[in-house]
Amino acid sequence: MLIGYLRVSTGKQQISGLGLEAQRTSIENYAAQIGETVDQFFVEAESGKKKNRPELQAALFACKRNKATLIIAKLDRLARNVAFVSSLMESGVEFIAVDAPYANKLMLHILSAFAEHEREVISERTKAALATAKERGVVLGSHGKVLARTNREAALQHASKVSPYVEAAKASGAKTLADIAQYLSENGVQTASGGQWHPMTVRRVLVRLKGKGLSGTSGT
Template identity: 25%
Template structure:
């Protein structure tokens, strides 16, 4: 009776959309690698082109699957992920075998030195940003606009530490800009309302006249109502 062949190693595929090489080609490359190395490709996980907030749910699911089944993670295209600190930390924490088809030298042992390098890059970037904030604050202080705080660094855009007259410049400029944008459509809207037109009819007239609403797009009854409230209190 012939001896049973040993079970094939399981693998989990990870693909990324939005790359120069499409997900279909990546899937073909994964299948070809699995066939050439006698690996059973159990499942493929596809990451969206632009993950929200930098999160990568497909990668997290693929890592969980690989760890649960003692499978190797096959990454179709690593791209710039070898410099992404979040990705490297996730791979290191999962503690699974990793193969990147486009980076033969990338493997689990390489994470021990790639992750500290990526972490150092992040720290250097934060230090550079902090230095830029301090430079801006110093220039404003020299021109008498910024008074402090000298030791407490606050987020740019926060009015804390600026003179009262400069704090009021932002809201005042926004109000003046909104009033100017509402002047022309507001005058026509007032005249049409006095003639008995409804908000919807006024919106259609403003659209036909080529007047743009403050936020762009097409006029609506609510936008007409807000313009009327601004020009005469509604």
């Protein structure tokens, strides 16, 4: 028995169905492949920063009551959510992530730790850049947009450099974000922060490449 959990970031997305339909379709298609059906869906419309997840708690309770397995569409999306990771660990409920069906709770915990570390690194770099600008006499309020644009441009430049390696990973048989992350790490390609790759950082690069109209976005 499967119980689905869908999440979108805002109430507006929930009303429009943006993101929900894709998640639902992904989950239902996978369930059909393994000969299962999804008995119930729980839909959460919350900011990624909020820790309160009533629908997640309801989904976990339903899984425990019915001895069901929780199924989600995107492991990398929810692995960044500390509330999701903590709730899942404490509940004892088994789960399936469609984009990484062989992932386990340990992998989820590791991904969450990587994501938290990446957020801290970005935060520290931003604070350092702002402090340096302030020391030079820059009025931060009027230059914030310039700094943000500079950071975006740097991220796009890095994504462009990584694009050929992403294509090479796919050509070598990489099918999932985790496969690509492993290929990039094994071939000494660094992330923008100089760390190791994991599915979430690969996804961010793919989104940037797609937005810039470059290759490296298909087949994942």
